[in-house]
Amino acid sequence: MALPQNQIPTAFEAFVNATSIDEACKALAIGDGTVVAGGTDLWVQKDEAHKTFGPRLINISNIEELARIEIGRDRIRLGARVTMSDILDNGDLGDIAPALCEAANKFASPQIRNAATIGGNVANASPAADAVVPLLCLDAKIELSKWDGKKISTRDVPADAFFSAPGQSVLAVDELITAISFEHPGTNPIARFFKSGPRPALEIAIVSLGFSARLAGGKLTNVRIALGAVGPTPVRARKTEKLLEGQRLTDDLKAAALDTLADEISPIDDVRGSAWYRQHLARTYLQEALHDAAQS
């Protein structure tokens, strides 16, 4: 018995294979759209019924301008569909944003790195998102674009203000993430990224920690500390940053920083690890970062 075509359950009513930002944003403006680039997490979430797709699937993988990495003198701009492998393969980013590259290198597996995009990692808004942690340390801005009826309008949201809850952000239903940008950190920044797990691939962070700073006259400046998987969103450890800012790294200060960090994060117990272990790892990683900073 052949089944009448209209009775076979279908997921999508329309597929938009966008080749420009214009086209993608116009399709989004109609409503009920789901944007897909690498799809590495999106599809898993759909299969596990954690995410319902809209009937309009909008593919942005073929939008050329979203695939660009622009290294400016003052600012670095990564198109939203730049993949983790693109970041690793770029000749300049290793010096400019080593922690971001380290995160990309520890991101999922080589196959997934080839498909997964920086925009997707941000849009996914996972509390454990690997690439977001170094982006927070870089004071990155998320560029959001939409079709306002006449033209494309954009707004920049600081990465720090973008996430609101697990899987949720300030991204509106008609908005597309078009780029992630950050100020050129200058030469020789101190920047580290730590992620838990004994295996070199396919680990979801129990805790991740990013650290960046500059050392001027023996004092730490521009201190940024960000963590993944210790709260409902990736977070900055602002109290600890403030404690360290402008200070010389003494043993007492290091100890105080570790205690401050423990106070300002509130990890939970889950299947990947206990709150105790998350605190323990966060402390371990900050200790290592401060040790390295003192050496540099």
Next chain:
Amino acid sequence: MNKTIDREDIIGARVAKLDAPEKVTGRTRYINDMVLPRMLRAKIFRTDRVHAKILKIDTSKAEALPGVVAVITGVDAPDGKIGVIKDNPPLKKDKVRCIRDELAAVAAETEEICDAALRLIEVEYEDLPPVFTCEDALKPGAPVIEVDRPDNIAMAQDFSAGDIAEGEKASDHIVEGKYNVHYVTHCNMGVSCCLADISVDGKVTLYSQSQYPYIMKMDLAPALGIHPGDLRIIQPPVGGAFGSKLDVYPYEPICVLLARKTGRPVKLEFSREEEFIASPTRQPVEFRIRAGMTSDGIFTFRDISTLLNNGGYTSWGATTPYVTMRTCSSHYVVPHIRYSARAVYTNNPYAGSFRGYGNVQATWMLETHVDKMAEVAGLDPLEIRLRNANQPHSMTPQGSNLGCIDLVGCIKISAEKSDFLKKWNAYSAQWDNGERYKRGIGIATSLHNAGGAKIHKSDGCGTILTMDDYARVTVMTGASDIGQGSDTVIAQIVAQELGVPLRDITVINNDTALGPWDVGVHASRTTYIAGNSAKRAALDARNQILAAAEKQSNVTADQLDLRGGHVVQADNGEVVIETGRLLRQMHFAGEDAKLVMATDYYEPPTEPEDENHMGDMSAAYSHAAHVAEIIVDTHTGEIEIEKIWSVQDVGKIINLNGLEGQIEGGIAMGIGYGLHEDLKIEKGIVQNPAFRDYHVVTAPEMPPIDMAFIETDDHEGPAGAKGIAELPTIVIAPALGNALYNATGVRIDHPPLNPEKVARAIWERSNKNDAE
């Protein structure tokens, strides 16, 4: 002078697995790939409760969904149950006993329609009080899981030898311990899948991943209400089984019932999440041990009791004590033994058989405990093992003659190659040196059956061997090759006897309507038993050929040999006739026409255990020793394995490639058990049913493995070989645990040694030291 051919030995050579080219090029067709005309897809509706009365199952909305062809519930199923003690109805009608329980099933035109139909099935329950631990389930007044077993005990085993009181008297030290080993699961790359097809007269053909197709007929038929003879099991290539397919599980009868109801072929395939939730686990065990020794470290007694969380139904997990008991009673010489096991019903998922059987659990416990005893006695880990090691041909307390074993050789060679003692002494002196990264080295050994295990009335295997007009050989064996490489070993053994190239041999093992009986692939038995049967059939065929050659030449059969596709003179290799030509002459000989065919059924010289667990149930026994050297990050608790040394008594190497592959694969699985894998079950519910949160070992973490083989040349095994497949999985985990102790002074009795547990234990130890 005629051409001459030298004798070539293919036994012990490096041979590529016969199925490797198809597998690595992606051409192998698994059941998961198969499509039959008019085939439907099927899916199972599973409960979300752990213990509940089923009040009502309403399938009417699902049945009304276009594309759905049939929906069945327990009402549509015969009353026959499955499982080791027949306590598991494939479709549950009255009661839910654990999270995976099957309440209904749908057959539809597509998998998507099946999924949609499952969402339309409505069930009303009345929840019952659940019980999750053995301790709680054994309390008076505990909820009863199986009506016929009001004490919640599914199975019990007790063994004793000697007198524990006497053993205590002879002891200078008694060391006690408690070890809880956890849930893990097989993680077959090919998810569970079957395809059922029914003839007009009601005979059933089931394409199955079964590891025991012949006995499966007997186990499955009652659940279908048919005669076992009306069941034909076809076994296409299997994407991994490792023990998980040694029983009938509900999905197979369900698939057949749907095929019967719809009159169409039906395929049922698990999702990966289902594979984690609804395939069997390794049996978790709570061990309690008291073990005594003299001041010289000579073992005096062992008193071991175990509780097994049986879960809601009884599969092979409850029988693992038969193997656990063997290690507890017979690994090292111990005069006084007491052992008990109780498998206790709970509302958890249930366990099946799993490579290494109860010995992975037993060896974790025993080899950790032996290291602790060594410390109490003031001996190093090698010395205590050597002082108590079993000697060749010794008789165990359970009545097994261990035959040509070499435990001492395994220990000595692994220690020598790894420079064990020097490192062990150096690393244990570094516990409190304040360094973040610490090295450790550890050893473990075990004993396992290596020539089958007579758990049924027969432990045999049959072979039918035919040769065609071109001296191509077809070997129909009862033995299942589920990836372990037995087809290749069988082909090598036959090639050796018949003097034909390996590629001229076709091994067929996949159809109960074609092949002769075999007990199934388990217990490290296939090389030994199927190998012996194949060897005997090949010898028969060889004799037929040589007898015909004798008639044609003036050389007697005992002076002829078969080499390189020819009959040759044994002494000088001179060719007498091409074997194919001789076979054609035999075939086209008018009234004397003869085809070379041979059959054999090999029954190993073993006996089942009696009611007191006495009996020499395996035709051979074997040992292995593993040494692991590790680096521990004492801050994060992460363990990196730097190197593993493996020494195993293999009897005789048949396929060196296959042997190394089995050892590497077994060790990967054992590392998973010891360090990473942990099926987390809370209140009866699996918390991590995905590879995302259930960490199997991946290629980059595999350490280099230095392998050595001891060839003890078993008197009964084919060419002297023993079974080898399970020991590699069994031994490595406690070697890692012992290495962790050597590195850090931290003991973790309950695996896995995951980073959090290790970090916490090290942190607690350093806090304790600070306080002191």
